[in-house]
Amino acid sequence: MLLYEQLAGELRGQIARGGLRAGERLPSIRQLAHGHGVSAATAVQACFQLEREGLVVARPRSGYYVRAAVPPPPVARPPRRRVPGAVSNPALENVLDMLSRSDVLPLHSATPAPAxxxxxxxxxxxxxxxxxxxxxxxxxxxxxxxxxxxxxxxxxxxxxxxxxxxxxxxxxxxxxxxxxxxxxxxxxxxxxxxxxxxxxxxxxxxxxxxxxxxxxxxxxxxxxxxxxxxxxxxxxxxxxxxxxxxxxxxxxxxxxxxxxxxxxxxxxxxxxxxxxxxxxxxxxxxxxxxxxxxxxxxxxxxxxxxxxxxxxxxxxxxxxxxxxxxxxxxxxxxxxxxxxxxxxxxxxxxxxxxxxHDLERHLRRLRRTLADNAQRLHEAIARHWPAGTRASEPRGGLSLWLQLPEGGEGYALFEAALAQGIGTSPGVLFSSRGDYADCLRLSCGLPWSPRLDQALKRLGQLAARQLA
Ligand SMILES: Cc1ncc(COP(=O)(O)O)c(C=O)c1O
Structure with a gap:
């Protein structure tokens, strides 16, 4: 077995035994190399291997983190509308009132934060x-x-x-x-x-x-x-x-x-x-x-x-x-x-x-940040939300789509969250007849912060209360 495979195996074991938990940072490359008596290149290769296996994720300028046990993606359902018809979704008529509040944490807004x-x-x-x-x-x-x-x-x-x-x-x-x-x-x-x-x-x-x-x-x-x-x-x-x-x-x-x-x-x-x-x-x-x-x-x-x-x-x-x-x-x-x-x-x-200006350079940084934000949202959801909550695994864009466990109500959760200063988008907005009542959309466009972590925790508590 090659040296990097040995090191990857040891780290894999630690993750499996809970010695390194979801969301925790792996030791730095230098610490890994020093601690296991291998070169930095070998340590990097071991981390690459774990990343390929989906066990860890790289965060720009920060290091490798143990990936959350990701909840399965939302279930695809056939639309209720089977034939052409007029859009009839009362929630769409209220969308302006719902989404135009500027005094809330804008987890409802599919835009990158100004920063x-x-x-x-x-x-x-x-x-x-x-x-x-x-x-x-x-x-x-x-x-x-x-x-x-x-x-x-x-x-x-x-x-x-x-x-x-x-x-x-x-x-x-x-x-x-x-x-x-x-x-x-x-x-x-x-x-x-x-x-x-x-x-x-x-x-x-x-x-x-x-x-x-x-x-x-x-x-x-x-x-x-x-x-x-x-x-x-x-x-x-x-x-x-x-x-x-x-x-x-x-x-x-x-x-x-x-x-x-x-x-x-x-x-x-x-x-x-x-x-x-x-x-x-x-x-x-x-x-x-x-x-x-x-x-x-x-x-x-x-x-x-x-x-x-x-x-x-x-x-x-x-x-x-x-x-x-x-x-x-x-x-x-x-x-x-x-x-x-x-x-x-x-x-x-x-x-x-x-x-x-070099647009590509800006886009590279923005994409990395969005991917990183989505991963952290996943981790927070795995930690704080009721078991059975499903989260999409986006390949790009600015949104994360959640499906609540059976009995969950996206609109009620949206209203409860708004009352506490947290903006979200209820799932019923995303179809012509108000399907997806058990879904919610969150934005990946906010830089990670303790306030955001708290908001995710609060949302998870509100979702759990609803199910209880
Ligand atoms: C799929 C899609 N199309 C269009 C828009 C509207 O974008 P613009 O600000 O360019 O009008 C949005 C905004 O969220 C969007 O998600």
Missing amino acids: LLPQAALTAALARSLRHQPAAALDYSPPQGLPALRRQIARRYAQLGAAVSPDEIVITAGAMEGITLALRALTAPGDVVMVETPSYHGILQAVAALRLKVLEVPNLPGRGIDVPRLDQLLQQHRVRAAVLVPNFNNPLGSLTDDAAKQALLASCTRHGTVVIEDDIYGDLAWSGERPSPLCRWDTQGAVISCGSFSKTLSPGLRLGWLAGGAWTDALVRAKYFSTVGSASLPQLAMAEYLQK
């Missing part, structure tokens, strides 16, 4: 743009958006292997406006639109506001969009458009793999269904391997791709975009009739930021 974003660089870019280009900054932007920003966005698509020209990009007020404009350009009231279940509640609200009928296709924990079911539904119903989040669905964090993406696209193309691809989380793959956007394989003009800087740079600048392909003119018209154009100053500043 994780490049605030100083963006502030400087805003100030410089205003100082050096006051006329452009204070004037209307063209409806399609400023060319300098469209060029930067097209450049990023090129890096991902997708041929998107700056002329096809339309700048929007976040992904949310992008989705609404795309739906407006493609559909008329009464048309059927496919969405995932569970799905981000903003998508459901956009569909409801445009008086569209909705048809739900499951997104499966750990696997992504159920493509065979999607194909079956498209055979049975005439579906005008599908709003899908193949890269790290909100709330599950699941990834639809490349083969499934291509099968999905082939099915939609065959049935004449235009895909509105919401790729807002594509840059937040915790492994660091950026998955491809669906539009990369689109040769038939079947995809409108939608993105945003809300989850990576700034939600408040309200900057997103559409890559419209053949639909670009219709989208520019829809944008013009909606808001004339997006605000000029944020566009100038974002174009400058993207030109001058």
Whole structure:
């Protein structure tokens, strides 16, 4: 047996016997090497081995930690809605009251905390743009958006292997406006639109506001969009458009793999269904391997791709975009009739930021922090929440999806938590008819802190009280 295997075996034994417990830090590489009379390289290899086995996790600049006994992922359930129909979910109507409180710990908000974003660089870019280009900054932007920003966005698509020209990009007020404009350009009231279940509640609200009928296709924990079911539904119903989040669905964090993406696209193309691809989380793959956007394989003009800087740079600048392909003119018209154009100053500043700064470097740090936060949330849930609580194992994005043990009520837990100053998102928000009553979504976007640890403990106590 090689030296590193011997050391890994000893550490494995200690973990199994409880000598090293979930959440505890392993001795440092230097201590391991010194204590076991091996080289630092051997100690590193032993830690790598345990990491591969899923027994420990690395935390940036901190060391290796024993992984929590991770609860199993939430169970996939078929949606209650089996045929197209109007969105009818009273919880969605209250979402503004529920989610707009600023005096709570924002575990409900799927955004990175301000401290994780490049605030100083963006502030400087805003100030410089205003100082050096006051006329452009204070004037209307063209409806399609400023060319300098469209060029930067097209450049990023090129890096991902997708041929998107700056002329096809339309700048929007976040992904949310992008989705609404795309739906407006493609559909008329009464048309059927496919969405995932569970799905981000903003998508459901956009569909409801445009008086569209909705048809739900499951997104499966750990696997992504159920493509065979999607194909079956498209055979049975005439579906005008599908709003899908193949890269790290909100709330599950699941990834639809490349083969499934291509099968999905082939099915939609065959049935004449235009895909509105919401790729807002594509840059937040915790492994660091950026998955491809669906539009990369689109040769038939079947995809409108939608993105945003809300989850990576700034939600408040309200900057997103559409890559419209053949639909670009219709989208520019829809944008013009909606808001004339997006605000000029944020566009100038974002174009400058993207030109001058190393976005990848920022993303690397952000992804590591989010993955680390999710692991700590898992550990806290394993420690403090009732046995039988299930937690998703996201591959990226900003959300953790929890399923309470039998008898648990996500909405009641949400209300009890809010009364104690802790924001959460109840599961009923994530479907068109209020499914997922036993689920809850938490954000991975808050840096770990004693306050957060306390909040997780408190939530666990509230969940246990509910079950009792
Ligand atoms: C899947 C998804 N799409 C769109 C949005 C809205 O993003 P934006 O701030 O860019 O409008 C969100 C925000 O949570 C989201 O999770």
